[in-house]
Amino acid sequence: MSKPxxxxxxRPNVGKSTLFNKLIxxxxxxxxxxxGVTRDRILSPCEWCGHTFLLVDTxxxxxxxxxxxxxHMRQQAQIAIETADCIIxxxxxxxxxxxxxxxxxxxLIRSGKPVVLAVNKCDKLGxxxxxxxxxxxxxxxxxxxxxxVHGHGTGDLLDAVCAHLNFQEEEQEEDDRITVAVIxRPNVGKSxxxxxxxxxxxxxxxxxxxxxxDAVDLPVENKYGKFVFTDTxxxxxxxxxxxxxxxxxxxxxxxxxxxxxxxVIMIDATEGFTEQDSKVxxxxxxxxxxxxxxxxxxxxxxxxxxxxGEYRKKLxxxxxxxxxxxxxxxxxxxxxxxxxxxxxIKSVDxxxxxxxxTGVLNELLARATSRVQPPSDxxxxxxxxxxxxxxxxPPTFVCFVNRKDLFxxxxxxxxxxxxREAFGLQGTPIRxxxxxxxxxxxx
Numbered sequence: 001m002s003k004p005x006x007x008x009x010x011r012p013n014v015g016k017s018t019l020f021n022k023l024i025x026x027x028x029x030x031x032x033x034x035x036g037v038t039r040d041r042i043l044s045p046c047e048w049c050g051h052t053f054l055l056v057d058t059x060x061x062x063x064x065x066x067x068x069x070x071x072h073m074r075q076q077a078q079i080a081i082e083t084a085d086c087i088i089x090x091x092x093x094x095x096x097x098x099x100x101x102x103x104x105x106x107x108l109i110r111s112g113k114p115v116v117l118a119v120n121k122c123d124k125l126g127x128x129x130x131x132x133x134x135x136x137x138x139x140x141x142x143x144x145x146x147x148x149v150h151g152h153g154t155g156d157l158l159d160a161v162c163a164h165l166n167f168q169e170e171e172q173e174e175d176d177r178i179t180v181a182v183i184x185r186p187n188v189g190k191s192x193x194x195x196x197x198x199x200x201x202x203x204x205x206x207x208x209x210x211x212x213x214d215a216v217d218l219p220v221e222n223k224y225g226k227f228v229f230t231d232t233x234x235x236x237x238x239x240x241x242x243x244x245x246x247x248x249x250x251x252x253x254x255x256x257x258x259x260x261x262x263x264v265i266m267i268d269a270t271e272g273f274t275e276q277d278s279k280v281x282x283x284x285x286x287x288x289x290x291x292x293x294x295x296x297x298x299x300x301x302x303x304x305x306x307x308x309g310e311y312r313k314k315l316x317x318x319x320x321x322x323x324x325x326x327x328x329x330x331x332x333x334x335x336x337x338x339x340x341x342x343x344x345i346k347s348v349d350x351x352x353x354x355x356x357x358t359g360v361l362n363e364l365l366a367r368a369t370s371r372v373q374p375p376s377d378x379x380x381x382x383x384x385x386x387x388x389x390x391x392x393x394p395p396t397f398v399c400f401v402n403r404k405d406l407f408x409x410x411x412x413x414x415x416x417x418x419x420r421e422a423f424g425l426q427g428t429p430i431r432x433x434x435x436x437x438x439x440x441x442x443x
Contacts (some may be wrong), residue, residue, distance in 0.1 A: 085304065265277070270297050
């Protein structure tokens, strides 16, 4: 069910991060002409010819240097290599084949993974320079001349990479099963919940945080439907993430959220809300996933008649940025309300894929604007000509207006609330896109 992973590796300062930014279409990795700037792996979805894979940028590999930082970077890159489905090795035409390039190539060949060699800084169009053929000495068959700055050759590079990736499983099962990422801080009971759902001790459960190191996909089929649950490593604050395996665990957890359709955000009822809970939920919210807040260990909380209501009210304030997310109180140990959790997963997944006809949407818009007049400034009033839904997962609505600056956030929130009131959309974020259009063009 997971998207293929492609790692970008090479010695320091050959342009790996520049290539990474070019392939994903945004400046995510830090680029600087100083070796060692990229120290940890950075992950982002990359799309090519209708397919999506996860691209990982790594720090430069220096096999012969044993100082602490370089050793840490080498370990990070090694972990990325071990888990990648295909590897892009980056070389530099100006420097030629260096002893470090040979060491990196030997490391990749020993991994047994398919490798595509991208020789960077071939900035001139036309026939590749003769120095390109020196790179055949590395023993890597596929060599693609590229310019990561100008983008020359990146299409050929992506074609070569995608030829090594298997997209069939994702395409066959994407609409058949609901993918669910179970996320949260360490030791909130994520593995216990997955074990209860599976009915067996598939995942190691211990009181020590960090027991779960990898994100594991586990298929489940029951009376509620077909699911794939992903038990993820606990996500900590960035400053508390240790080097090595734990950093990779965080990477895999974020990748699990990215490829899921539903995120179950687990809270420890005995500890209550923390700032890190908000950050964990933010990962899923920003990516437009259907979300459920599951308060675990509810069996350990001393209760009276108002405990749940007060707890819920407090969480609604804490998670005010995602007020759409339903809250459920469960016990992974006893199974309390786990059946209800399945019903919620089905419901929020349906809402995340909900689509409204344009005619119905504009009838709602007309009622909403007549009830509360759009804002005005200096005699000029906002006009919303019409609205249409442009996509799902999450539901995305495009509003065509006369002036974008008049469409204040508060009025956008009002329109969003009207949509939710009319169609439900519980458990899913809504995206509002505002486009300016002259009134004359609508005539």
